[in-house]
Amino acid sequence: MNTKLAAVLSGSAVLVSALAGCSGGGSENNEKLDAWAKQVCDAVQPQAKKIAAANAAIQKETSDSSAPADVQKTDAKAFQDMSDAYQAIAAAVKSAGAPDVDGGQKKQQDAVKELNDIATSYTTLKKQVDGLDTKDQAKFADGLKGIATQLDKLSSNGNDALKNLEAGDVGKAMAKQQSCKSASAPATAG
Numbered sequence: 001m002n003t004k005l006a007a008v009l010s011g012s013a014v015l016v017s018a019l020a021g022c023s024g025g026g027s028e029n030n031e032k033l034d035a036w037a038k039q040v041c042d043a044v045q046p047q048a049k050k051i052a053a054a055n056a057a058i059q060k061e062t063s064d065s066s067a068p069a070d071v072q073k074t075d076a077k078a079f080q081d082m083s084d085a086y087q088a089i090a091a092a093v094k095s096a097g098a099p100d101v102d103g104g105q106k107k108q109q110d111a112v113k114e115l116n117d118i119a120t121s122y123t124t125l126k127k128q129v130d131g132l133d134t135k136d137q138a139k140f141a142d143g144l145k146g147i148a149t150q151l152d153k154l155s156s157n158g159n160d161a162l163k164n165l166e167a168g169d170v171g172k173a174m175a176k177q178q179s180c181k182s183a184s185a186p187a188t189a190g
Contacts, residue, residue, distance in 0.1 A: 030100060030169065030173065032100040033099055033100045033101065033169060033170065033173040034173050034176065034177075036096050036097070036099045036100060036170075036173070037099075037170065037173035037174040037176065037177050037180070038177050038179070039092070039095075039096045040092055040093055040096045040174070041174055041177035041178075041179040041180035042177075042179045043088070043089070043091075043092030043096075044089055044092060044179070044180065045179040045180070047085040047086075047088050047089050047092075048085075050081055050082075050084070050085040051081070051082055051085045051086075053081070054077075054078035054079075054081040054082050054085075055078070057074050057077070057078050058074060058075055058078045060074075061074040061075070067134075068132070068134035068135075068137060068140040069134040071140075071144070072129055072130070072132055072134050072140075075126075075129045075144075075147075076126050076129045076130050079122045079123070079125045079126035079129060080122070080123070080126050082119075082122040083119045083120070083122035083123045083126065084119075085119075086115050086116070086118045086119035086122065087115070087116065087119040089115050090111075090112045090115035090116045090119065093108060093111050093112050093115065093165070094108070094112045096108075099165070099170045099173075101168065101169050101170055104170075107161070107164055107165045107170070108165065110161035110164065110165070111161045111162050111164070111165040113161065114159065114160070114161040114162060115162070118154065121150075121154050122154075124150075125147055125150060125151065125154075128143070128146075128147055128150075129143075129144075129147060131143075132144070
């Protein structure tokens, strides 16, 4: 019943890995950019763990024998945790300021907007899960399918600004940060 939802959720880890510096390392020395990357990566790491834990909780609750009420409770908490995590990442990127690269301010603003939009989407999904009828297994399963479809859209689009932010020198600076390397470890490689 919940397997598609769990499969789709693994896509959200990809969004975090976009910020976690999947790019190859570079040896260019830009202290300002390295400091910016360290600030962002240090803030992203605990949020990436929170998102990974939320994904794991949903995947653990994917069995067809799970009671709808248990699935609902787990999914709602996971969506709230993901929303909170993306808001925290957005706040971290915003407070770090613009990276010291051409167009850095626009890249930063676009990424913050995108992260906040993702957070809002997870809040919406949480409200939808909370509203599902757990007393009717068939209605509940249909409701989850609808949520999985929305989650699929969320994970397949909506990380262009993040990719843009971490492109080039920013990605190289982030890839050098230990906290970004460990933040992206549970996610798929970029």
